[in-house]
Amino acid sequence: MKETAKNEANMQYHLAAAAAVIVLALFVPFPLWKWSILLLTIGIVLSLELLNTALENTVDLMTEQYHPLAEKAKGCCGCRSVYIYNNSCSYWCSAVCRALSTWL
Template sequence: MKPTRFIDSVNCAIEGIIHTARTQKHMRRHFLAALFLFPLMLLLRVTETEFILISISVCFVLFAELMNTAVEAVVDLVTTEYHPQAKIAKDVAAGAVLVASIGAAVMGYLVLSKYIFPIYKEALGVVGNPSEMGTLVSLLTVVIVVVILKAISGTGTPLEGGLPSGHAAVAFSVATVVSLSTQNPLISVLTIALAVMVSHSRLLLHIHSMREVLLGAVTGIAITLLIMFLFRYYQ
């Protein structure tokens, strides 16, 4: 029955939001991102206009996810069997979430980069520019450590599977080297994005688990930073 009181309508709306958060992992991730983003904006002391723009972007992403869930529920109510039109409806609704997320990401970058990038650049400068020898030693050390860890874990092969992910380790090692070499926050973010894409491909191919990929990423970053610090200290 359609609610007749305003408070009942509000309760129904809240129940819809709670249902979406409970059943949709992407909605939970959006809420977690918002939970991190809003205190960050206060910490960075963004302007009122910038706060409004990002808030609108966040709300639009949440709105798109709610509509996506509603479309999926209606389609499943009509039919639970595969149908081309049902697939189109769900794909288009998911596409709306993707478009909203991309827009929010662009907005967040344009607003927050001028606050975060100077801090990030200063942090990169603490380690300093890596030497050619330091770069080669870092990459070779990462590969050797990955092989040793795979031998200890007794899983996978040198090029496929096992703990940790060698592709993720090398990709994030390279991203770390490029970040330190250029000390350019934008280039650093782009190379890290490429490392994430390489790591994600290992998950899509079902070659590695999330745990193996994360361990590989941490291994690559930690060893590279350690070698860079050692080279800087002894130079």
């Protein structure tokens, strides 16, 4: 993960977002079970980004020339990561809004 964090811009983005989310979540009165789901969600997003990087590097290793199937494979990997990230953000934004509306 250390190597990926140094070389992959998307992993750096996800790590920065995870750090920001954790810091912001400290100010929201979440019960313990929501904290565990939050950390699990962050772990899933980071794991899928690592898998995405591994699959993209494998595709690059297997073909030196441009191939439409290689482009499709890399596109599918990237779309999966974006899909999971967007769903996670949507869920946690609604959870924060609900928590803040009851807190304020």
